[in-house]
Amino acid sequence: MTHFHMKSLQAFFLLVMTGISGFAAKPALPGTMNNYFGQTVAEDSVPDKEGFIRRWLLLEPIEKPNRSNTVFTDSYLREVFTTPYFKGQFTDVPDDGASVKVDGKRLRWHSLDSKLFNVKLFRFASNLDKPVYGVLFWAVTVIDCKEEIKDVRLAVGSNSASMWWIDGEEVLLLSGDRRMVADDAMSKRITLKKGRNVIRGAIINGPGMSDFCVRFVDGNGVPVTDYTIEKL
16 A cells, blocks of 8 residues: 555545544443434434423533431431532533532533433443432533424423422422423423523432433423424
């Protein structure tokens, strides 16, 4: 093989590895995480056919030891979920790979597409060799509506307790020791504004598995899907 052909071949493989855009390719997902997640690559996404939002920014878990989930009363959760742990907690849409400092530890944000309708937080944490019990997770996503969508409800299931905000306003609290069930709790009727709507959630768990699922439904319980989900 000539020197010219060798250089051309090396350039070709470099282009494949780094991507035509010139940005370095993301490293492979660790462990068995790719059984549950894929890396976000498309410019935008849509809800699945049942309306579930699968694209999320997930923060590596904050350690919050609890021996039992029975302590997750409304008053306890409001104190935990409204405590500031890191800068921009209630306002920022972080970049994929960005990090925040919590109790002296650096925790990283990961942009992922769930392969299931529910987001497996336990698997997310375990594959990153992070704590899986006594943990607090933060999740963020952004949806874009072509037009205002009125009279919808945010429907959530979570294991265990969780709180949810849209554009900084609390819309739903799931308290107590519970398993993840689709549409386990629903917000009051809300309006999704035209343009960007930021959905933010906090999920806490002591022992056991951790996951959540989120979608919007109309007054008849029919999934709302007329929006896109931003590349995160």
